[in-house]
Amino acid sequence: MYPYQQLFSFTQEVFLHMGCPSEDAKLATEVLLDADLRGVDSHGVARLSGYVRLWEAGRINVRPQVKIVHQTPSTATVDGDGGLGLVVAPYAMEVAMGKAEQVGTGWVSVLNSNHYGIAGYHAMKALQRDMIGISMTNASPLVAPTFSTDRMLGTNPIAVAVPTKNQPPFVADLATAAAANGKLEILQRKEKKAPQGWIQTADGQRTTNPHELKEGGALLPLGSDRNHGSHKGYALSSVVDIFSAVLSGANYGPWVPPFVSFLSPPADPVGKGIGHFFGAMRIDAFRPADEFKAHMDNWIETFRKAKVKKGEKAVLIPGDPERLMTQQRLKKGIPLLAPVERDLEELGKRFGVKL
């Protein structure tokens, strides 16, 4: 178990050694480690060495001039200048919230960025300002559309955070694939089988072998197959891709550059970097915030009291598991798998930073 503070200092030092300005190093660390706190281990410090390798490959600009390249009173297009998504995304979300202050809502599409950590972090920024926050991003193609064997879409997450009065906030944060790639990686490491409906082989057959993804297989959209609504997961993932990248001028679909540095980005890009999309809606642009928040409390209490199915413990509200995980990990520390630990120790040696 690693105390949050210890991982924070370490990560921040690594970003500083990469050449990030100190403000950016701190912010990137906060965003990245929020994944570890919330239990999305695949998107947190485990990815730090991946960011370093992308930087070494010249695919991350550590001193980006992030800027608005087009705007209206309620919208903006932000160019991330090849910076860390961990830094570009908070800038863009801030722009969205500033617009919302002015005209009720703000919507920002981002091009020329990189991976931005977990979607939920950015959406939740709106909560303290009595706004609903929305965050989505495209990602490296791993998911096959319904009826296809080609990997055309990322696990393209959607996050929506909604403020409340006394209840903890409602925070939906979901990959539009049947299962996120991180879950598959865990099964791969543990040599366990995946449930039916998560992945298919290179020729589109059902499989439970989590290694098939390395053999040309693909993740399946939320819904798994046509009969269970995979065309809906495919459609939602497409919407995320379009809002994040076609709207901004980033790469979309199969052109999204891979996160891993050993795979080169496509030679014929249709845009710049990867894309994100953010939204902020001021509650009182629709009804008085107090009224809304009291009803949200009622909504949450009502759903929490719904009858529980035999064999299950409780009906959960979106955001519950991640919030409980955060409380636990802030207290007891963050567990790291042995390969992640080794990875970080090597990084530490290289930059002269102690883990």
Add this chain to the structure above:
Amino acid sequence: MYPYQQLFSFTQEVFLHMGCPSEDAKLATEVLLDADLRGVDSHGVARLSGYVRLWEAGRINVRPQVKIVHQTPSTATVDGDGGLGLVVAPYAMEVAMGKAEQVGTGWVSVLNSNHYGIAGYHAMKALQRDMIGISMTNASPLVAPTFSTDRMLGTNPIAVAVPTKNQPPFVADLATAAAANGKLEILQRKEKKAPQGWIQTADGQRTTNPHELKEGGALLPLGSDRNHGSHKGYALSSVVDIFSAVLSGANYGPWVPPFVSFLSPPADPVGKGIGHFFGAMRIDAFRPADEFKAHMDNWIETFRKAKVKKGEKAVLIPGDPERLMTQQRLKKGIPLLAPVERDLEELGKRFGVKL
């Protein structure tokens, strides 16, 4: 087979006999029959007698004063005054598009409305104005949250329509349940089994019996079970409920009034009527519309060319099946099931209108 025009005249007459102003009768007919054209038979003329019965029960105001009750430059809250959703929704979508003309985007939450036909119709209104259209609505509770046996949510659809250059538009229109209720009704009529993962019994057991819904069972969220991401379908459905009703002041969750007139609305409403949510985003609020539309064409062509899985015909683009169905039905007419035909004939007798 009934020619579209024949069903149009009949439906319009029925709305006129209910007392709708002639403009409203025409609009309501157009919206309702768009479901039949697009092949969503459960939401079209098959529901006409249901609307009539709700009107008889005093639950539909045929001469509503639909109005904006709160607004900012990019948002509005619209009170439907208990009118037909088929009339209230087009008004609200128009408000959203008007706001988008002014400040880039427009977002409208609606209270005090009724069922609005298919979500896609309203989203598609944005296409001709080079805007992305978004439409969602809550509905009578039929879906159980993950781990619950209580029906807490409607099939709460989300529609997103995206303009294109030479390709037909991208139109996603999806219920956030594993399967829409209409599909279940078809299985019930044909006495066929449902696939695993669509429904559960009153005590939460898996079942393939489509009649279980009448015995206290529930529809399952998109994803079907926890292992396949039902918590994501549940979260998305919840977002639709919150945007449509908690934001506007309509009824949410288990308080949404039932569509069928023989079930009374809850005695302790938390709001007024049912709720919708609409969005319009001007493309050129982000980047030049021509540029965007050329890239959308490329997006669509690329996905259409994705490798097809053995045994399947083609990789479809969201909106393809409904568009082909519309072309076919405009040419060959709209088929009606015998019970729907009888229902309409009775309506016709009653109002002195020939089907």
